[in-house]
Amino acid sequence: MAQVKLSIIIPVYNERNSIEEIVRRVEKADTGKVAKEIIIVDDCSTDGSRDVIKKMKGNHKKIFLEKNGGKGAALKAGINAATGDLIIFQDADLEYDPSDYKKLMQPILERKAAITFGSRFEGTKFVPFGKARTMHPLHWIGNSGCRCRADCVLSSRVRKTKRSRINRCGSP
Numbered sequence: 001m002a003q004v005k006l007s008i009i010i011p012v013y014n015e016r017n018s019i020e021e022i023v024r025r026v027e028k029a030d031t032g033k034v035a036k037e038i039i040i041v042d043d044c045s046t047d048g049s050r051d052v053i054k055k056m057k058g059n060h061k062k063i064f065l066e067k068n069g070g071k072g073a074a075l076k077a078g079i080n081a082a083t084g085d086l087i088i089f090q091d092a093d094l095e096y097d098p099s100d101y102k103k104l105m106q107p108i109l110e111r112k113a114a115i116t117f118g119s120r121f122e123g124t125k126f127v128p129f130g131k132a133r134t135m136h137p138l139h140w141i142g143n144s145g146c147r148c149r150a151d152c153v154l155s156s157r158v159r160k161t162k163r164s165r166i167n168r169c170g171s172p
Contacts, residue, residue: 004109006035007037009078009082009090013092015047016047019052023038028098034109037084043065063078
């Protein structure tokens, strides 16, 4: 069996202060025997992110969009450039932890799932208002809606894996 390759797409828009750190963390992330391909897509940043990316050393694919098209356009450009068997979207703002990659890939590699989703909200008590608010109510509604749509489209139940913040759904 050929080695599995993971394409990690990092859409960037005005992330001058965090892009080098997230790329360092992605490079350092343990993916086991899965090879990594890092694709950095700058969505016409105006804060100097583009210059930082151009100066970065390493074997990364770097894509510079001519005009700002939004995160979706950056992800699409990254997908078009990807050569991996699996794809992970890694935001450049340090919100998602690259150390979760193995947990995200495991159900797919074990053929227990066709797709996995990570959630920064999973395991967090929902407090909609006040100083202790954990997330905006619209985020909770959006997450619930995404989970419901995935259930309907994939004719399965999105569920949590044991001892992990990672969700998985679907089967191959």
